[in-house]
C-alpha cells in the first residue's frame with residue numbers, strides 16, 4: 001500500500017475567509033485532520049477557523065504538544081506524536097496538520113515537518129501570517145521604501161529586544177503576553193509607544209484592539225494571541 005501525504009496547512013490568523021483556496025481544497029481531500037494543542041484543555045483556534053470547510057466524516061485527531069521546560073517530556077511527546085502521525089500515513093491515509101497563520105512562521109508544524117519529511121511525502125500550504133492580516137486591517141503598511149522591518153518574539157532576551165528596537169524603522173512584536181513590561185518600557189524609551197497598536201485575537205469573535213499602549217498597566221494579563229505593530233516616523 002502506498003503511503004499517504006501529510007499536508008501542513010496554514011489557516012491564517014482568525015477569519016475563515018482568509019484561508020487560501022488551496023487550503024480549503026486540500027481539506028476536502030484528507031482522511032484525518034490533526035489539530036495541535038499545547039494543553040488538553042485548550043480549545044484549538046486553528047480548528048475553529050477551518051471548521052466551515054471541514055467535510056463531515058473526516059477524523060479529527062487532537063494531538064498535544066506540551067510546552068514544558070523539561071526537554072525529556074517534550075522529546076517523549078514528539079516521539080509519540082511522530083509515531084502516531086506516521087502510523088496513519090502508513091495506512092495510505094492523507095493527513096492535514098492545521099496551523100495558525102503560516103506554517104513556516106513560529107509554528108509547531110516545523111518540528112513535525114522536520115520529523116516526518118525524510119520518510120514521508122510532506123506538502124506545506126502557506127497561510128496569511130497574523131502580522132500581515134493586522135497591517136491590512138489597520139491600514140498600516142509594514143514596510144515602505146527602505147524601511148528596515150524587524151519581527152521580534154517578545155520571548156527574546158531583553159538585550160536583544162533593546163538592540164533591535166533601537167534600530168528598526170518598523171516593528172512587529174509577537175508573543176507579547178510573555179514580557180509586556182519590558183516591551184512597554186522599550187517602546188516608551190525609543191519613542192515608539194504612541195505609534196504602536198496591538199490587536200488581540202484578530203479576526204476572532206472576541207478580537208480586541210488597543211491604540212493607547214501607554215495606558216495598559218505593566219501587570220495586565222495580555223492574551224496569548226496578541227501582536228503589536230509599531231513604526232518610527234523618520
Ligand SMILES: C[S@@+](CC[C@H](N)C(=O)[O-])C[C@H]1O[C@@H](n2cnc3c(N)ncnc32)[C@H](O)[C@@H]1O
Nearest residue numbers: 013101102105129130174175201202225226227
Ligand atoms: C506561535 S505564534 C504563531 C504565528 C503564526 N504561525 C503566524 O503566521 O502568524 C503565536 C503568535 O502569533 C501571533 N498571532 C497569531 N494569531 C493571532 C491573531 N489572531 N491575532 C493577533 N496575533 C496573533 C501572536 O503574536 C502570537 O503570540
